[in-house]
Amino acid sequence: MKRTERAESSAAESSAVVTDGAGVDWRGSASSSVTVTREERLREFYEETILKPMLVAWSDSRTQLGLLIIGFYVSLALVAVFGLWREPSTSQAPRYLTLFENMQYPLGTTASGTDLAALIIHSTPDILLMVTSGGLWATGIAVLVGTVAGYKGGSVGRVLMSVSDFVMAIPGLPLVMILAITFNPKNPILLGIVININYWAGLGRSIHSQVLTIRENNYVEASRTMGVSTPRIILKDVIPNIMPYVTVNFVFAARYVVFASIGLFFLGVLPYSDQNWGVTLNFAYNGGALFSWSAAHWLLVPMAAIIGLSVGLILLGQGMDRVFNPRVRTRLTGESESTASADEKDTGMTEVL
Amino acid sequence: MSNYYVRRTARVFATIFAVATLTFGLIRLLPGGPFTQLRAQLLRQGVPASEVDARISNLQNINPNAPLWRQYLDYMGAVAQGNFGESISLGEPVAQVIAEAVPWTVFVVLVSTILMFAVGIFLGSLQAYWEGSRFDKAFSGVSIGLMSVPFYVVAVISLYVFAYQWGWLPTAGTVGTNVEKELSVPFLLSALEHSLLPIFSYTLGGIGGQALAMRGNSIQVLGNDYVRVARLRGLADRRIATRYVARNAILPMYTGFLLLLGFRLSGTVILEQIFSYTGLGYYMFAALKANDYPLMMATFLVITVALIVGVYIADLTYSKIDPRISAGGSDEAY
Numbered sequence: 001m002k003r004t005e006r007a008e009s010s011a012a013e014s015s016a017v018v019t020d021g022a023g024v025d026w027r028g029s030a031s032s033s034v035t036v037t038r039e040e041r042l043r044e045f046y047e048e049t050i051l052k053p054m055l056v057a058w059s060d061s062r063t064q065l066g067l068l069i070i071g072f073y074v075s076l077a078l079v080a081v082f083g084l085w086r087e088p089s090t091s092q093a094p095r096y097l098t099l100f101e102n103m104q105y106p107l108g109t110t111a112s113g114t115d116l117a118a119l120i121i122h123s124t125p126d127i128l129l130m131v132t133s134g135g136l137w138a139t140g141i142a143v144l145v146g147t148v149a150g151y152k153g154g155s156v157g158r159v160l161m162s163v164s165d166f167v168m169a170i171p172g173l174p175l176v177m178i179l180a181i182t183f184n185p186k187n188p189i190l191l192g193i194v195i196n197i198n199y200w201a202g203l204g205r206s207i208h209s210q211v212l213t214i215r216e217n218n219y220v221e222a223s224r225t226m227g228v229s230t231p232r233i234i235l236k237d238v239i240p241n242i243m244p245y246v247t248v249n250f251v252f253a254a255r256y257v258v259f260a261s262i263g264l265f266f267l268g269v270l271p272y273s274d275q276n277w278g279v280t281l282n283f284a285y286n287g288g289a290l291f292s293w294s295a296a297h298w299l300l301v302p303m304a305a306i307i308g309l310s311v312g313l314i315l316l317g318q319g320m321d322r323v324f325n326p327r328v329r330t331r332l333t334g335e336s337e338s339t340a341s342a343d344e345k346d347t348g349m350t351e352v353l
Numbered sequence: 354m355s356n357y358y359v360r361r362t363a364r365v366f367a368t369i370f371a372v373a374t375l376t377f378g379l380i381r382l383l384p385g386g387p388f389t390q391l392r393a394q395l396l397r398q399g400v401p402a403s404e405v406d407a408r409i410s411n412l413q414n415i416n417p418n419a420p421l422w423r424q425y426l427d428y429m430g431a432v433a434q435g436n437f438g439e440s441i442s443l444g445e446p447v448a449q450v451i452a453e454a455v456p457w458t459v460f461v462v463l464v465s466t467i468l469m470f471a472v473g474i475f476l477g478s479l480q481a482y483w484e485g486s487r488f489d490k491a492f493s494g495v496s497i498g499l500m501s502v503p504f505y506v507v508a509v510i511s512l513y514v515f516a517y518q519w520g521w522l523p524t525a526g527t528v529g530t531n532v533e534k535e536l537s538v539p540f541l542l543s544a545l546e547h548s549l550l551p552i553f554s555y556t557l558g559g560i561g562g563q564a565l566a567m568r569g570n571s572i573q574v575l576g577n578d579y580v581r582v583a584r585l586r587g588l589a590d591r592r593i594a595t596r597y598v599a600r601n602a603i604l605p606m607y608t609g610f611l612l613l614l615g616f617r618l619s620g621t622v623i624l625e626q627i628f629s630y631t632g633l634g635y636y637m638f639a640a641l642k643a644n645d646y647p648l649m650m651a652t653f654l655v656i657t658v659a660l661i662v663g664v665y666i667a668d669l670t671y672s673k674i675d676p677r678i679s680a681g682g683s684d685e686a687y
Contacts, residue, residue: 062497162364169368169664170375171619171656174637178379178653181641202612259503263623266505267638281509290513299513303506310501318497 063319069312077125088118088275108297111287116280116301123276126188127258127309134192134199134257139250142203143242147234149204150211161208168201173260177269184271191270195260196253203249207242214241244320251317255310262306277302358669365665370429372657376650377428437651442643447651450636455655457527458625458632461548462617465555470610472556473563474603480564481571481602482594492564499561504620508554508627515550523547525629551628555617563606570602577601607674611667615660 036044058064079085086092090112107116149160176195185191214220220237228236264270265278272279284298419427431438437447476496480489516524528543574580575598583593621634629635633652640649 165364165664166368166371169657169661170372171653171660172616173619173622174653174656177622177638177641178649182379255501263503263505267623267626269638269641285509290509290517293518296513299509303510306503306506307501310503311497314497314500 060319062315066312066315066317066319069308070316073124073128073309073312076121077128080122080125085121086115086118088114088122090114092118107301110280110283110298111295114275116298119275119280120277120301120305123274123280126274127261127276130188130192130195130261131254131257131309131313132192133189134196134261135250135254137193138196138199138203138253138256139246141200142207142249143239143246145200145204146207147211147238147242150208151215151230151234151238153212153215157208161205164201164204164208167198168205170198172198173264176260176264180264180270186271186273191261192257195257195264199253199256203253207245210242210245211238214238248317248320251313251320255313255317258306258310258313262302277305361665361668365661368661369658372661373429373432373654374425376653377425379653380646380650432654437654438647440640440645440648442640442645442648447647450648451633451651451655454631454633454636454652457548457630458618458621458634461551461555461624461630461632462614462621464548465552466559466610466614466617468552468556469559470563470606473560474567474599474606476560477564477567478571478594478599478602480568481575481598484568484572484575489568493568496561496564499558500565502558504554504558505623505627507557508550508624511550511554512627522550527631547630551624551630555620555624559613566606566609567602570605571598574598574601604674608667608671611663615663618656618659 092113092115094109094113105115105117107120109115110119145160145164149157149164175198179194179197180191183194185194215238217237220233223233223237261270262276262278262281265272265276266281266285268279268282270278275283280302281299284295284302287295287298289295289298435448437451439445440447440450443450476492480492483489512524515522523546527547528540580593580597583597588597618633621632622638623634624630625632625635626638633656636648637652637656639645640652
């Protein structure tokens with residue numbers, strides 16, 4: 001009896017939140033018209049999930065900067081896709097031009113007379129694809145494993161967590177090296193997945209421990225007593241709570257892909273069809289750029305590209321943290337409204353470079 | 354309670370067993386398999402074809418003609434005894450190569466990780482103490498900047514500047530070529546000199562993340578009621594800072610420390626390559642390039658075991674250090 005009461009009250013609360021924005025008083029109209037048109041619902045959805053987070057995000061200077069930087073890389077990728085910059089090829093320019101020496105080749109040229117700007121621009125699309133696929137893969141699997149293990153608990157949870165522990169125990173980079181040599185993945189999407197092949201384990205473990213507390217909330221209990229199916233509970237009641245954490249960690253997983261992939265390209269372990277930032281770095285390193293100041297730009301340009309992208313990702317991650325922090329959010333949107341607590345710290349369960 | 358420790362310890366061995374099995378499988382996945390390369394190499398060296406198989410089984414403790422399960426049992430048996438066979442490329446027992454490589458890697462990883470935490474915690478707590486000040490804002494920016502620089506970029510740049518351009522520090526190796534390998538002052542100095550750049554580049558990038566984490570933790574702790582109560586009780590600032598704030602802010606980072614030690618071991622594959630620092634990662638990469646499967650699998654296993662032990666220690670000691678966490682934890686199935 002007590003249980004159903006609680007279920008009702010929490011259901012009422014949630015409907016109050018839904019209709020509040022549309023200005024309908026749910027209490028007085030129990031008998032007749034509590035109708036929310038589809039249009040209103042859409043607008044509601046738009047405001048809650050897109051407009052407000054965007055407003056909050058944009059109010060933070062770190063997110064602004066992060067989005068600008070990521071936007072810059074996306075536009076570089078577009079330039080490459082639409083062929084607005086020349087393709088890199090050897091002997092297309094004088095050799096060893098330094099930065100801004102010849103404005104036709106603003107970033108200088110390599111020992112073989114390849115335009116460095118072209119090298120950087122034309123490898124951006126692949127790198128962005130790789131970063132996105134790696135991040136999606138890591139967070140996707142982590143959410144799946146973490147929520148199912150955390151919500152179901154018992155033997156399912158134990159098995160899933162043992163699997164995560166096992167995967168976590170395998171050292172990331174060496175495993176990726178062996179897999180890269182074995183399967184020779186050239187497709188950037190596949191490569192992103194290979195690089196983050198075991199990144200999900202640590203993340204899944206920390207999601208698991210968060211879900212363990214979420215599942216004790218009374219609205220989850222309410223859904224359970226009402227007989228809502230497990231996948232639906234996980235989707236509707238559990239995942240919204242961990243979404244902030246997941247988004248932030250998506251950014252970190254993406255950054256790991258950047259660091260690890262470029263590092264492995266630099267070592268010459270990963271297969272490649274065209275030169276990218278890491279391969280350029282490798283060529284510069286082995287091409288003697290270390291020994292003279294005149295070729296230093298050959299090393300510095302790809303490094304700047306890597307650092308720029310990861311600065312963008314980190315700023316975005318830091319700003320995202322803000323978006324989902326309930327206190328900041330409430331203050332900025334001028335409403336008092338409780339969202340899930342996002343005060344979770346990164347406990348360092350995921351691989352770092 | 355003791356049941357939990359027994360189960361946790363059993364899981365360590367189960368995981369090591371599973372990873373050893375995985376390495377056995379991985380060798381067979383690799384192009385050409387484990388024996389093709391070796392067979393070709395032995396034939397080239399003029400070993401008669403009839404003796405090649407015997408030589409292979411001698412080198413790798415595995416008879417290539419035996420059925421797979423038999424090979425597996427032989428492999429696992431040898432690994433359990435610490436016998437990893439003989440390195441193909443170096444011609445030395447793998448166990449010996451690893452024994453020489455491990456101290457260097459452990460030294461670099463341990464020192465750099467401890468430094469990274471120490472500096473990070475120090476700067477982070479200062480930032481939290483002066484939250485919102487110009488120092489705090491400036492250093493938050495610096496931290497984000499540091500986080501965005503991969504360690505190999507620091508490594509290459511520092512190698513370029515300090516070793517090649519200015520010639521202050523050696524460019525490669527673990528000790529000078531003309532230094533005797535014995536415990537003496539010149540040896541230690543030379544080792545230190547060679548390890549400065551690897552440690553520096555492996556430390557610098559990590560500081561930012563730790564400082565930001567410590568800053569966040571400290572600010573959160575500072576907002577707690579018990580800190581306010583301690584102030585009201587008139588306790589000395591130093592006591593509040595060390596016993597109340599620092600202790601509670603560092604606690605959550607402890608697990609991260611041990612896990613990071615393990616993760617950073619695998620990062621040495623890139624680090625040691627840049628500095629030609631002959632540690633575990635260096636040999637792992639060299640073995641990969643030379644198709645030296647016994648050496649490769651052994652380094653892989655050693656790094657894995659280190660990681661497993663790190664997680665194990667973190668799990669076991671965390672409940673001791675933080676009494677609020679109880680080991681184990683109860684699960685209820687829904």
